[in-house]
Amino acid sequence: MTETVDMNSLPPVIQKFVLHWGEMGRKWGISRTVAQIHALLYTSEKPLHAEEICTFLGVARSNVSNSLKELQNWGIVKVVHLPGDRRDHFESMKDVYEMFRAILAERKRREVDPTLQLLKECQKESADDEDSTYARTRIGDLQDFFQLSTDFYKKMDKLPTKAAAKALRTSDRLLKALRL
Template sequence: MNLSPLNERFVLHFGEMGSRWGVNRTVGQIYALLFISPKPLNADEIVEQLGMSRSNVSMGMKELQAWRLVKLVHLPGDRRDYFEAPKDVWEIFRTLAEEKRRREIEPTLTLLRDALLDTPANEAERHAQVRMREMYDLVELASGWFDEVHRLSPETLENLMKLGAKVQKVLGFADKLRGNKDDA
C-alpha cells in the first residue's frame, strides 16, 4: 500500500469496518482513500495507492456508485474515469441512511405486510402475527419519522441534533407530568 502512514491507518480501518457495513474490505478501502483525497482519482491511481488489482477496483467502483457514495467525473482532455467522494459529510450521512433503508428496511416491511395479510393456520401462526404486527408498527413508525427528518436540510438537521438535550428535557418533563400518554 502506497500511502503516508496516517492515511494508511485510516484506509485500513475503513477496510475492516467495511465488512460490518455490508461491503468488502477493498470497497471500504477505496472509499476511505477517495474520502481523504484532495482531488478525484482514476482507477490506476487507486490501484497504485492501494495495491489491488485493476479488476477489483473496477468492481469496487461499481458498488460504491450503487451506494451513491462516489461520483464519476471527467477531467478536461483526459478520457479516463475519475471518481470523487462527495465532500459534505451530512449529505454522505443521508445517502448512507437512505441506502440502508432501501436495502434493509423496505424488504422487511414488505415481508411483514404480506405476512400480516395471511390468515393464520394455527395457534403458532396466530401468535407469530401478533409479534410481527408489533415489529411492523415500530419499523413503520421509525421509518416514517426517518422520512421526515430526512427531508430536512443539513443545517436544520444539525440544529436538530444540537437541540437533542433540550428535546429530551421538554419531552421527558412532559412525560413525567402526564404519565406517558399519546401527544407531546
C-alpha cells in the same frame, strides 16, 4: 499483480484510516475493498482515477471498477472529468452528514423496505391460522416498529442537512422533545 506503487506511498494517517475503514465496512456487510476505496477518496483532496486506486490499494483493476460502481450506487461517489484527461476520475462526497444520510437511504431501500413488505405479507397470510396467533402479534410489533422508522425517516429526509446537523449538535433541544 505487477504493481509499481503501493499503499506505502500514502501518508501514514491515510494508510491507517483506509485499513480500519475497510475492516469496519466488513462488519456492516460491505466488502473490504469498497470501504477502503471510499476511505481513500474521502481523504483525498483531488479526485483519483481507477488506476491510481489500484496501485494505492494493490487490488485488481476489475475489483476497483466494481467497487466504484457499488459506491456510485450508494450515491456517495461521483464521476468527475478533468480537462485534458480522458479517464474517469472519482470523488467522494465530503459532507459527513450528507454521506451518512445517503448510506441510510440506500440501506433503507435495500433492506428495510423489503423487510417491511415481508412482515406485511406474513400478517396477511397468517390471518386465519390459529396456531400462529402469538407469532402474528410479535410480527405485528416488529412491523409497527419498521413502519414508524420509515415514516420518521421520510420526514427527516426532507429536512435540510444543515438544520439536522445543527439539531444533532444541540441535541438537548431534541431531548426535550423526547421527554414527553
